[in-house]
Amino acid sequence: MKLYGFSPSPNTWKVRALAAHLGIALDYEFVDLTKGASHTPAYLAINPTGRTPALVDGDFKLWESEAIMQYLAGQRPNSLWPNDARARADIMRWQSWQLAHWGKESCEPLVFNRLVKKFLNLGPPDEAAIAQALQCFDRDAAMLEALLGKQAYLTGKDVTLADFSVAAVLFHAEAAGLPVARYAKVREWFGRVSALPCWRETAPQPAAADAA
Ligand SMILES: N[C@@H](CCC(=O)N[C@@H](CS)C(=O)NCC(=O)O)C(=O)O
Structure with missing residues (x-):
């Protein structure tokens, strides 16, 4: 493939x-x-x-x-993708939420305005878009914080595709100023997910190495 x-x-x-x-x-x-x-x-x-x-x-x-x-x-x-209708629907719920809300409304506008624009020379950040995204980020992170206070991963006690989908953008949290500092349970969960060796094994390399 x-x-x-x-x-x-x-x-x-x-x-x-x-x-x-x-x-x-x-x-x-x-x-x-x-x-x-x-x-x-x-x-x-x-x-x-x-x-x-x-x-x-x-x-x-x-x-x-x-x-x-x-x-x-x-x-x-x-x-990660159990052969069970409810487990898959639960994972799909989080992947849908990531697409429609966590990614689209909360994280991506911050990554785009604070990181991508700088990297690609696309002009100054849109401060109104940032303010709106910060509100959405707090709405979503507070929901995650409450859930992750009760269970280790998004769908329960085991890591699944849902965690891969929702966690990925947080690798750029520091560079894009995603305000995770006040969400301790979210940070602990991200620590567990990001500790899986597969992330390090596939981490982005400098462009020249990637192109090789
Ligand atoms: N919903 C899509 C989003 C894909 C997407 O937006 N990819 C960006 C990079 S993060 C891209 O390739 N952009 C190039 C372009 O829009 O010209 C997915 O999850 O695959």
Whole structure:
């Protein structure tokens, strides 16, 4: 299977980390978003949305990171994606929430305005967008804090795809100023998830190494 991705992005990193955790070998190709590489005709034939990551497995092309994670996790029995309708719906709930709220409303506007814009020279941060995202972040982090005060992981006592999906963006917490300091249970949970060796094994390397 071949994964096309932009290594520093949490969307790519969580997919690579999951594959590493499950022992699934992925042929990896770095798509340099800083050079518009996700909008070439060749890449658009794989993912017509022009975004990373994308997976190619034979004649099957799959994009959207949460779908890719479920596909990879479905390759073999494992506790991250239990073969049980309720357990999978519970995980899907968190992946949906990450897409619609935690990522979209809370974390991504902060990462984009404080990190990506600087990195890509896209001009000054939008302070109104930051203020709005900080409100959403507190709303969401307070909910996580209450839950993680009662259980070790998002769906219960075991780590699942849900934790991979929701935790990934927090690797950029310091650089993007995500205000996690006052959420002790969230920090402890992130510590548990991020301690899995698969994250370190797939951590973004400097661009030259990624492109190699
Ligand atoms: N919902 C998508 C988001 C993918 C996405 O936004 N990828 C960004 C990198 S984080 C991208 O490739 N952007 C390139 C572009 O929009 O031109 C997923 O989870 O895969």
